[in-house]
Amino acid sequence: MPPKLSRAEARTQTMKAIMDAGRSQLATDGAAALSLRSVAREVGIVSSAVYRYLDSRDDLLTRLIIDAYNSLGDAVDEAILTSAKEAPADRWVNAGQAVRSWAAANPHEYALVFGSPVPGYAAPADTVIPGTRVPFALVTIVQDAYLAGDLVVTPREDTVASTSQLHEDLKLLRGVVDFAGDTDIVLDVLNAWTQMFGLVSFEIFMQTRDVVSENESLFEAATRRMAHHIGLR
Amino acid sequence: MPPKLSRAEARTQTMKAIMDAGRSQLATDGAAALSLRSVAREVGIVSSAVYRYLDSRDDLLTRLIIDAYNSLGDAVDEAILTSAKEAPADRWVNAGQAVRSWAAANPHEYALVFGSPVPGYAAPADTVIPGTRVPFALVTIVQDAYLAGDLVVTPREDTVASTSQLHEDLKLLRGVVDFAGDTDIVLDVLNAWTQMFGLVSFEIFMQTRDVVSENESLFEAATRRMAHHIGLR
DNA sequence: AAAAGTCAAGAGCACTGCTCTCGATTTATC
DNA sequence: GATAAATCGAGAGCAGTGCTCTTGACTTTT
Numbered sequence: 005m006p007p008k009l010s011r012a013e014a015r016t017q018t019m020k021a022i023m024d025a026g027r028s029q030l031a032t033d034g035a036a037a038l039s040l041r042s043v044a045r046e047v048g049i050v051s052s053a054v055y056r057y058l059d060s061r062d063d064l065l066t067r068l069i070i071d072a073y074n075s076l077g078d079a080v081d082e083a084i085l086t087s088a089k090e091a092p093a094d095r096w097v098n099a100g101q102a103v104r105s106w107a108a109a110n111p112h113e114y115a116l117v118f119g120s121p122v123p124g125y126a127a128p129a130d131t132v133i134p135g136t137r138v139p140f141a142l143v144t145i146v147q148d149a150y151l152a153g154d155l156v157v158t159p160r161e162d163t164v165a166s167t168s169q170l171h172e173d174l175k176l177l178r179g180v181v182d183f184a185g186d187t188d189i190v191l192d193v194l195n196a197w198t199q200m201f202g203l204v205s206f207e208i209f210m211q212t213r214d215v216v217s218e219n220e221s222l223f224e225a226a227t228r229r230m231a232h233h234i235g236l237r
Numbered sequence: 238m239p240p241k242l243s244r245a246e247a248r249t250q251t252m253k254a255i256m257d258a259g260r261s262q263l264a265t266d267g268a269a270a271l272s273l274r275s276v277a278r279e280v281g282i283v284s285s286a287v288y289r290y291l292d293s294r295d296d297l298l299t300r301l302i303i304d305a306y307n308s309l310g311d312a313v314d315e316a317i318l319t320s321a322k323e324a325p326a327d328r329w330v331n332a333g334q335a336v337r338s339w340a341a342a343n344p345h346e347y348a349l350v351f352g353s354p355v356p357g358y359a360a361p362a363d364t365v366i367p368g369t370r371v372p373f374a375l376v377t378i379v380q381d382a383y384l385a386g387d388l389v390v391t392p393r394e395d396t397v398a399s400t401s402q403l404h405e406d407l408k409l410l411r412g413v414v415d416f417a418g419d420t421d422i423v424l425d426v427l428n429a430w431t432q433m434f435g436l437v438s439f440e441i442f443m444q445t446r447d448v449v450s451e452n453e454s455l456f457e458a459a460t461r462r463m464a465h466h467i468g469l470r
Numbered sequence: 471a472a473a474a475g476t477c478a479a480g481a482g483c484a485c486t487g488c489t490c491t492c493g494a495t496t497t498a499t500c
Numbered sequence: 501g502a503t504a505a506a507t508c509g510a511g512a513g514c515a516g517t518g519c520t521c522t523t524g525a526c527t528t529t530t
Contacts (some may be wrong), residue, residue, distance in 0.1 A: 011476075011527060033465040036269060038353065039517060052520080053478045061518065119353025120442055122266075127443075135443075162461060177449070195432060195459050202435025209353055210360075210368075216410070221403040226428050228395065233466060244496055244507070272486060285489080286509045296486065 019057050021047045025063050027071065034112045035065065062125050065116075069131050072113035077137030079106045083092040084141055092236040093228060098190035099142055099198050102228035104220075107204045114208050118201065139197050143181040146193055149236055150185045163188050188235065196230035203227075241353065247330045252290050254280045259297050260304065267345045268298065268355060295358050300350075302364050305346035305368030317374055319467075325382035325469040326461060332375055333433050333460035340437045347441050351434065372430050376414040379426055382469055383418045389468040396421050429463035436460075 009017070025046040029038050040061050044051040046149055058064050083102035087095045107114040117135065121127065149155045164171045174187040174194075183190060203226055207219050216222045242250070258279040262271050273294050277284040291297050316335035320328045340347040348438055350368065354360065382388045397404045407420040416423060436459055440452050449455045 014477090033340040035353075040519090041517065050479050051518085052480075055519075056477065073241075115353035118438075118442070120348035120351075162458075162465070164458060168454060169451045170449070170458060173451065173455070191455075191462070192459060194455075195462060198435035198439055198459070199428060199432035200435075202431035202433075202438065205351075205435065205438060206431060209351070216403070216406040218402050218406065221401065222406070222427070224398060225403060225424060226431070229424070229428060232395070245507090273488085274486065283510050284487085285511075288488075289508060 009104075015057075018047070018049070021055060022057055023067065023071075024130070026068055030068055030112050030116065031110065032112075033118045035068075035108055038064070038068075040064065048132075065125060066128055066131060068113075069117055069127065070134050072110065072117050073131065073134035073137060074116075075113065076103065076106050077134060077141065080138050080141045084145060088148075092145060092154055093150075093231040095145045096142070096231035096234070096236050097195075097224055097227050099145060100223065101220075103138065103200060104204050104207070104223055107208050111208050114204070118205060119209065139193075140181060142197055143183055143193060146185070146189065146234060146236065147181075150183070150189075154237065155185065155189070156237055157186070157189070158235065160188055164191060192234045196227075196234055199230055200227060241351055248290075251280070251282070255290055256295075256300065259301055260335070263301055263345050263349065264343065265345075268301075268349045271301075273297065285311060287452070293318060298324075298355060298358060299364060301346075302350055302360065303367050305343070305350050305369035306364065306370060308343070308346065309336065309339050309350075310338060310374065312336075313371050313374045317378060321381075325378060326386050326464040328378045328381075329375070329429075329456055329464035329467070329469050330460050332378060334453075334454065336371065336433060337437050337440070337456055340441050344441050351438060352442065372426075375430055376416055376426060379418070379422065379467060379469065380414075380416055383416070383422075387470065388418065388422070389470055390419070390422070391468065393421055397424060425467045429460075429467055432463055433460060 022043060025043045026038065029043060029046070040054050040058070041051045044054045047054075058067075080099055080102045083098045084095060087098045090098070117131075120139070138181070146155065162176060171187055174190045177194075178185075178187060178190045181190075203223055207223070253275060258276045259271065262275060262279070271294070273287050273291070274284045276297070277287045280287075291300075313332055313335045316331045317328060320331045323331070333437055349355075379388065397407060404420055407423045410427075411418075411420060411423045414423075440456075
């Protein structure tokens, strides 16, 4: 006979079991194959009972998305922190490798947060803040370099016109991430981040159409080049 | 009384109706909501009859993927051809805008080919060739500029080591796309294409987390900057 | 001890992909 | 031209899905 659990204890325990089962099924079969019934089976509970813990399948999806964002965010944060003493460009490359490694280790989680949205599912507001952790973390590298005077600002032939709406947007964005440099740099960082995302997505989604045998080398070369464009040395 | 159709005529006609219904459902509801039963309903046929024309749901998906690739490829080709007389950088930006416009007009098709793969579905070999049309088309811009002597080659601090595996891969890739320039340029083009893909994906997949109010301006600024990095002026 | 709240279970609805059989019709063969 | 072969749409059926509702047992609060 198991020790008698209080109502609250039993509840948190079952909730954890459900989330664990969801995570494991997401990892093995992917988001679209995730079903509440199979989660219920794995937990050893009947399907309708799951609805006492989750509002819907989308609810489970949302929780898994937030989990994934935070897991990735932790990985990138750690890479940035542990390389605090290194050269800015190396820190940037390290952060990129952290993203890539995490995605390779958790492809379904990556697809869940960065892939095509699950149809009929609209990500609620809860997911937006953890979703910004990676770009925020990347900016800190640039910010650190800027404050240390290590950021190389090369003259540009085409700066964003100060009268344009884009310029205003970039200024706003700069304020959000608390960056002090020029808006052109903000654009470069935005570019570098989208490029990093694109590179990882290509590799994860189209199993690297084998255009290149060593993806890690390509990734390093690509991220290093973007770091150079930003002005990180 | 309708004119009597031969077996072959009726078959091709029904096949077309099925594909049209599939395309329309893909456009309105997305890939995951695409069901053979609803396609059958739209065509006015019973669900099992569809299996006389398609092997499976995946079969339909594959055909739609090839369709989408070719539709996008046509759009980009046209943008590149009609801007043949313009400056290389402008041609590049135009091609990028073609990709972006097509994606905005056909978000579900874009998600189908560039988003997270449908679980349990492995894209067959038929899809790989149409899938390379866009990067191939982009290379022609660089190739044209290179042959015309318009490609600005700026000295790089970090060229890909000629002894590395990556260098070999890039050389191979250069041969495939029949480009004559340096492998470093191949890397830049690869970077630019990934970045373009990343930018469009961000906009399509995460309904542009409203970091910027005018996505078109951002897209133009970003693609123009990448064109500059390649050496297109 | 009684009332209120919480829980798992099960049945049921509408939907999915896919298979199989059954007549009807068209095509190909003799 | 008759007959055999191939093709086709229809329908039933299987196993699965998300989700809702009711029922009965249990725990907590009053």
